[in-house]
Amino acid sequence: MIRTEIGPNSIAKAGFKGDSFNRLHPAMRHLLMDIFLSVCMGIGLAAACGFRVFVPFLLLSVAALTGHVQLAKGFAWMGTYPALITFSVATAIEVAGYYIPWVDHLLDTMATPAAVVAGIVVTAAQLVNVDPYLQWTLAAIAGGSIAGVIQGGTVLTRAASTSTTAGLGNPLVSTGELVLSFFVSLLALIVPVLAAILILFLAVFLGRKLWKRFRPVSSSLVRS
Numbered sequence: 001m002i003r004t005e006i007g008p009n010s011i012a013k014a015g016f017k018g019d020s021f022n023r024l025h026p027a028m029r030h031l032l033m034d035i036f037l038s039v040c041m042g043i044g045l046a047a048a049c050g051f052r053v054f055v056p057f058l059l060l061s062v063a064a065l066t067g068h069v070q071l072a073k074g075f076a077w078m079g080t081y082p083a084l085i086t087f088s089v090a091t092a093i094e095v096a097g098y099y100i101p102w103v104d105h106l107l108d109t110m111a112t113p114a115a116v117v118a119g120i121v122v123t124a125a126q127l128v129n130v131d132p133y134l135q136w137t138l139a140a141i142a143g144g145s146i147a148g149v150i151q152g153g154t155v156l157t158r159a160a161s162t163s164t165t166a167g168l169g170n171p172l173v174s175t176g177e178l179v180l181s182f183f184v185s186l187l188a189l190i191v192p193v194l195a196a197i198l199i200l201f202l203a204v205f206l207g208r209k210l211w212k213r214f215r216p217v218s219s220s221l222v223r224s
Contacts, residue, residue, distance in 0.1 A: 040188075042126040042143050043142050043192075046142065046143035047147065047184050050146070052181035055091055058087040061084045064078055071125050104170055112155065119139075119146060120139045120144040120147075146203055152206065
């Protein structure tokens with residue numbers, strides 16, 4: 001197993017110049033590919049946090065316990081049975097809460113910052129053999145931003161459902177979000193690159209929607 005830890009200067013020291021990826025030592029190439037796959041997996045799990053905060057943690061805990069994924073230093077606790085039980089209970093409470101009128105809106109308010117933090121944590125947990133500065137920088141940029149955009153999209157969807165159906169359509173929205181959270185989490189754990197590609201397209205789409213939604217408000221505030 002490769003124990004080399006990669007940091008901001010590691011690639012330069014390894015002789016990486018321009019597109020000379022193939023000139024790197026095989027161990028370094030292997031490490032870079034591992035980091036790439038870990039970032040892709042983190043993006044997928046972070047996006048799933050935008051739909052439901054605890055579902056990705058639950059599935060990640062199962063994957064760690066079964067040996068499917070390796071967790072970064074300091075995150076081994078996620079692959080324990082106490083963590084699995086905790087994530088299971090938290091997931092059940094979160095899922096049930098979204099089917100209770102008005103509670104779903106309260107959870108949306110709380111879930112927005114929680115999803116960003118969860119996206120950062122779940123991405124950092126995937127970055128093995130990376131120095132802490134690079135680990136948390138990548139986690140904040142890739143995980144936090146994706147989770148925030150996805151969560152913002154769910155808030156807009158729920159608001160539209162409430163205004164058009166008087167809240168009667170919210171259970172369907174909640175079910176769709178739950179299914180997407182499980183699906184995206186599983187896809188990230190099984191085919192991380194495909195998950196990352198799909199999520200990036202979705203994030204761009206939702207990001208444009210959010211920009212169009214809030215840009216007029218910002219412009220009117222500036223004019224006033």
